[in-house]
Amino acid sequence: MKKASVILSSALLLGVLAGCGNNTNNAPAATNAPAETTAPAANSGNAATETAKYQDGTYYGTAAADAKTGWETFVLLTVEGGKITKADWNAFSVTNAGDLKKKVSEDGKYGLVSQGGGQAEWHEQAAKAEAFLIEKQDPAAITVNAEGKTDAISGVSVGVNDFVTTAQAALAAGPVQAGPLKDGGYHAEGAEFDANNGFKSTVDVSVVNGNVVAAKFSGVNAAGDDKKQYSADGKYGMKAGGGSAEWHEEIAKAEQYFIENNGAAPTVDAEGKTDAISGVSINVGEYFTLAEKALEGAK
Structure with a gap:
């Protein structure tokens, strides 16, 4: 599989990862597949969505794992009719395999609000960043400051630099073939x-x-x-x-x-x-x- 890999210095997120307990059942247990943001069926009227920019297919990119948190950012994009129609900004843990960042956040174990003082949980902020990318159709539209954060997306206070850079790398590398397993x-x-x-x-x-x-x-x-x-x-x-x-x-x-x-x-x-x-x-x-x-x- 062709993968785009970008070495990043991930911005330190305010959230802290709470440890997940061991499953005591012998039967295999699977988390839900990563959530993704999908473009609305109706055209928003934004000029960027009027022109086909990309080859249809699935785009995948990763960043280097964060040395402190163990999270390795990845971005999955779906392009249909030349436009980005789905976006998934997520991360998998290289230290606690089986953990996907959105799922940990959705389960209340990431603690961005309760422990980090965030204005919303990580998965909620990620969804806003994904929707913004779908609207603008270009990762470069997300302007980033020296701390890796952005004022371009209302309600997003977490670092987005890894999202922007990894999405850019994925799009530059071109479509990839998905593997046979379920995420x-x-x-x-x-x-x-x-x-x-x-x-x-x-x-x-x-x-x-x-x-x-x-x-x-x-x-x-x-x-x-x-x-x-x-x-x-x-x-x-x-x-x-x-x-x-x-x-x-x-x-x-x-x-x-x-x-x-x-x-x-x-x-x-x-x-x-x-x-x-x-x-x-x-x-x-x-x-x-x-x-x-x-x-x-x-x-």
Whole structure:
């Protein structure tokens, strides 16, 4: 898939991301697909909408993930009859795969109003920015100041620089082919806690424009500890026990393989291990099985 990627310095949003609890059900759970703003059927009379400017199709662009928040901005645009008719400004989390920013905001977990003092929730402000783009038909119509904010759109106080720049990059790159999966966040987990290490395996996956864009292979113990973080904090002790790397370092390579192969699993042996991923000696078979289960709702 042809993707436009732009390296941005994302403006720091006032909202803070509240942590999402673990789903305790074994069945796959999917979030709703990202919302999008659609152009009204009637012509608004704006001169910009009178002239076809773009090739019909779907346009997709992303920005570099924000180092502080873990959100990676993406923009999806639909062009019909030469005009932008749908716009989706959103973000997926590279640290908490399965989270999509609009859904987190809609669920009241982003806290832009309650915790950040915003005039409206993030998804509500994003919808106004999307509608403005559809009306003007040009991202450049959204003037941005040095802080990445705009006075051009009433009711929008959040930073919009990433929206503008990513939309411009998507349009410049041209239409792309969507992948075979249904957009959203998906989850699956093991049936029980492991008798040896005390963790129950968990998998979370984000799908955008039909493709896997983020994955988290982890686990949770009875105390609620996240396995990846537990390992990163030096508590899992794989290297101390003679391993060549820590558990979170090896599982990250399995996640990357899963993303790069759009949900495909490598060949594993009877012990759940694989020679297909360099530097991975741990059992990864269960994670790929759970990931397949999670994505059943995306097919």
